[in-house]
Amino acid sequence: MQETLMTGVLMGLVATLALDLWALLLARVAGIPATNWGMVGRWVAHIPRGVVFHDDIGAAGEIAGEKPLGWAFHYVVGVVYGVALALIMGPAWLAAPTLLPAWVFSILMLGFGWFLLQPGLGVGVAASKTPNPMKARALGLIAHTVFGIGLWAGAVI
Incomplete structure (x- = not known):
């Protein structure tokens, strides 16, 4: 179990x-x-204050240390996703990882961005309030594909 978690x-x-x-x-x-x-750090810092969804996160009160908090949150979420995939797939997959499960998992995790983070920042569900929602969604899909490749590469390492 410890090896699975570390992987x-x-x-x-x-x-x-x-x-x-x-x-x-x-x-x-x-x-x-x-x-x-x-x-993102500002958004995270406002959650304990009872505000999850903002009309415009830029208009929300500035928080000391919000940038490092945002970066830390970014990496913590990435690690949580990595551990979750390792636990879901188990030792057999970790012994011979394939790309497809990592990619599918990373695309599914895009849902958290589309339905929690983006509305929380005030850009709407699946970036619907951005100037070009389809471009934002496509970039998100590509980014999560890169993330999935990274999950797979991390498992191979």
């Missing part, structure tokens, strides 16, 4: 790092801005 942690860290490298590449090559983890 899950590694999977989550590798996948989250892959996602961050993908975002960096998109920012440099295509000019697509990376996620503002400070706003």
Whole structure:
């Protein structure tokens, strides 16, 4: 069990790092801005105060340390996803990991972003309040594909 958990942690860290490298590449090559983890940290910090959904997270009260909190949340979620997949798939899959389960799992996890995080930040369900919702959704699908590849790569390592 301990080996499964440790492999899950590694999977989550590798996948989250892959996602961050993908975002960096998109920012440099295509000019697509990376996620503002400070706003995510602000959202996380407001949850214990009883506010989950905002009309505009930028208009919510600023929180000291929101950027590091957002980054920490990002990596904790990635690790939780890695551990969850390792536990779901078990030792047999971890001994010979295949890409498809990691990819399907990562696409399913996109639901948390679409139905919790994005409405929480004030951009609507599945980015429906953004200037180009379909572009945002497509980028999310691609990002989660990269994350799934990272989960698989972490399992292979």
